[in-house]
Amino acid sequence: MLASVMSRLGINDTLILAFKNIQRTSVSVGFVCDKKVVEVCVKIVKIGEIDTLHEQYTAEVLVKAKWREPALDFVQDAKGVDLGNYWHPKLYIANTIGTPSVAETNTFTIDKNHEAYMRLERRTRGMFMETLELREFPFDIQDLAVTVVSDRIEEVQIIQDxxxxxxxxxxxxxxxxxxYLYSNVDVEETIAPYGHRTRSALVVKMKAARRPKYFIWNNFFVTFVITALSFSTFAVIPKLVQNRLQLSFTLLLTCVAYKFAVSQNLPKIPYLTYLDRYVLFGITTLALICVWHALVTLFLEHPKVALMDMIVLITLASIFVLFNVTFAIYIYATFKRRQRSAAPQKPHGYVQYTDAENAPVSPPAMEKREEHTHL
Structure with a gap:
């Protein structure tokens, strides 16, 4: 309305266009709740080794950002513009480790509505930390996240481009x-706690599923064989208790040593993984066999000691077989279900919005802009 009044008063078109741009900047994507809106796109260019023991991974990440800069709306020649004199969001990746290699470039573009946008490309190479959820190791599927935040805590609202x-x-x-690296990424616009305050953050998560065949053959299968061999000690007659115990303790100590060797490949976590549970079951089975071989000496004079020995053998062997069958079915079903849930299900470009308590919230109302025209 005010623009039409200005036109009637004879004010030139340039001032009217400038006024319209200021109006659009104040009510559209320039500011949200007195915060500067910065649109961010994260390109995970390269992923190196995923280190389970130290809970970190190497990667090369390209962060592309853009934001409104009304002061550049009517610039005709970009050569004489010093972009260092203009506002900058000071973006960085929060979950890097050490001092990563960073390369940054700044440019600006003007679209058909004469709205200027500053553009930033920040390439980061280095180590990224990630708290791994290892309860289902080695059948786990991990979320590897890149968290983009700003040093301007009170000034910036980061959103997905x-x-x-x-x-x-x-x-x-x-x-x-x-x-196995999945092709889809999950994007989450969130409010992250920062000391006694909160700050806007964009979290981009990629999914990686561990290939379990190595652990099946080198861990599960070896533990299965060691535990199964313990039942061969029942082939020794009960009177030769010392021979039974010698064989059983040798297998038990082998299994315990194997358990410690396996633990060296995992961080010190306060819960049991699937592999831990299976190895501990094998150790428990071996321990029960050792206990029975020690107790059988009390029944050597009993006429049915051979029958008692056979009953214990059948009972422990049945438990061993039943556990292995149940465990295999459960692992297979769980792993397939997690694979299906990790596969792309949401539309391309879907963004999840959460608050400081990680609770879902409604997305902000924003309109799709027209394509920009580069200078």
Whole structure:
């Protein structure tokens, strides 16, 4: 309305256009709740080794950002513009480890509505920390996250770029023999706690499923064989208790040593993994066999000692077989269900919105912009 009044008063078109731009900037994507809106797109260019023991992974990440800069709306010649004098969001990746290699470039573009947008490309190479959920190890599927935040805690609202979606490139995945990398990424706009305050953050998560065949053959199968061999000690007559105990304790100590060797490949976690549970079951079975071989000395003079020995053998062997069958079915069903849930199910470009308590919230109302025209 005010623009039409200005036109009637004879004010030139340039001032009217400038006024319209200021109006659009104040009510559209320039500011949300007195915060500068920065649209971010994360491209995970390359992923190196995923280190389970130290809960970290190597990667090369390209963060692309853009934001409104009304002061550049009517700039005709970009050569004389010093972009260092203009506002900058000071974005960085929060979950990097040490001092990563960072390369940054800044440009600006103007669209057909004469709205200027500053553009940032920040390429980061280094180590990224990630708290791994290992309860289902080695049949686990991990979320590897990249968290983009700003040093301007009170000034910036980070959102997913509506013109260019975040993605991951799988062609240069260096750890493909041990992990399977999914093509989809999950994007979450969230309010992350920062001391006594909160700050806007964009979390981009890619999913990687561990290939379990190595652990099946080198851990589960070996434990299965060691435990199964313990039943061969019943072939020794009950009167030769010392021979039974010698064989049983040798297998038990082998299994215990194997358990400690397996633990060296995992971080010190306060819960049991699937592999831990299976190895502990094998140790428990061996321990029960050792206990029976020690107790059988009390029944050597009993006329039915051979029958008692056979009953214990059948009971322990039945428990062993039943556990293995149940465990295998459960692992297979759980692993397949997690694979289906990790596969792409949400539409391309879907964004999850959460608050500081990680509770889902409604997305902000924003309109799709027209394509920009680069200078």
């Amino acid at each position: 509506r013109d260019e979606y975040s993605s991951v490139y799988r062609s240069d995945f260096a750890d493909a023999q041990e992990w």
